[in-house]
Amino acid sequence: MTDSDGTIELVERLARLITNEGHSHGLKPAQWEAVRYLARANRFSRTPGGLTAYLGVTKGTVSQTLMALERAGLVEKTANPGDGRSVRLDLSAKGRALLALDGMASIRQALAGLAPERQAALREGLAALMQAALAARGGRAFGICRDCRHFARDARGPGAHFCRLLEQPLEDAEAGQICQEQQAA
């Protein structure tokens, strides 16, 4: 029983607590995660494929979860103008309203109650774990747009940025969203 085992066990159990939290407001854990993702992802990443990579499940599974959310009126699908194969996902007004009820309040409160330097240490440690785990599995980072090597700040004027990878203009509000193509600068 090393110290490391204890930490891993903590992560495991916290993971389970968070997962179980997702059985609220008539949704399932996987559905909650999809809703949270769609609230935070930019328009290039709000697709079934993006959600598939983020969740780390198969595309068939994601397809079913999205159908359930669409039936419930929380998610809207529209054709992607640039690519006929792809589908654009958006939260409906009802879906956005649901976000306010996200049941992770108790854990969020616990985090806020920690000393700031402890919060920072926790965040760093988790990020390191995450990065290593993703690298081992070939997963994508899904980092914040503005921290990406392809992000060109103010390239089209003040507050008008640009993505050099997708060659698309970016509004200021999009710089803080997560992107499936993100690569740390």
Add this chain to the structure above:
Amino acid sequence: MTDSDGTIELVERLARLITNEGHSHGLKPAQWEAVRYLARANRFSRTPGGLTAYLGVTKGTVSQTLMALERAGLVEKTANPGDGRSVRLDLSAKGRALLALDGMASIRQALAGLAPERQAALREGLAALMQAALAARGGRAFGICRDCRHFARDARGPGAHFCRLLEQPLEDAEAGQICQEQQAA
């Protein structure tokens, strides 16, 4: 988008990575968690009820998961001598052999690669989050036997401890196991 949100998102996503890891060796995530629990819990806690409290699901769900594990020959059930309602669970030899294949290796490696003081900070932060989350939900701590207020070290001789709550002698090896009755000293 506060700093706190980012940390919560990290915990969420790491939770999902760990959960998905559980689809290896023909088991399901919930089954892996049960196997890990049974490997770490003391004899007072290796019951369907103990596992139910640990996982935070309903007893019906646990009953099914245990039936699947029993069918697979990984878990053995025996009548509890003290209480005719209760069942004692034990990993079979096959079940114990499976532990060596536990798929969390990559995350464990990532943790080991962190600086020791970062490991400690991560561990403390996670423990604080865990404690608060459990308190908010009325869950049990499932701490280590020897850290419990009911643990009487060497009460029956050197290496022969005693549980004052259950009024049972404890072997030395049991002091390091987790217990559903544990309360921090």
Add this chain to the structure above:
DNA sequence: TCCAATAGTATCGAGTCGATACATTGACGA
């Protein structure tokens, strides 16, 4: 002795998930 609490099982329905097969669309070269 009666009765409530406790431990666990049985069953149902909705959802998750991997696997496989399939339909469309797009990209690229001959």
Add this chain to the structure above:
DNA sequence: TCGTCAATGTATCGACTCGATACTATTGGA
């Protein structure tokens, strides 16, 4: 232009998870 191959999603199957409800058996106290 045509053919092939890759990419994006959907459809379907079977095993499992999970909450909810109802049920049995045992325990322990009034």
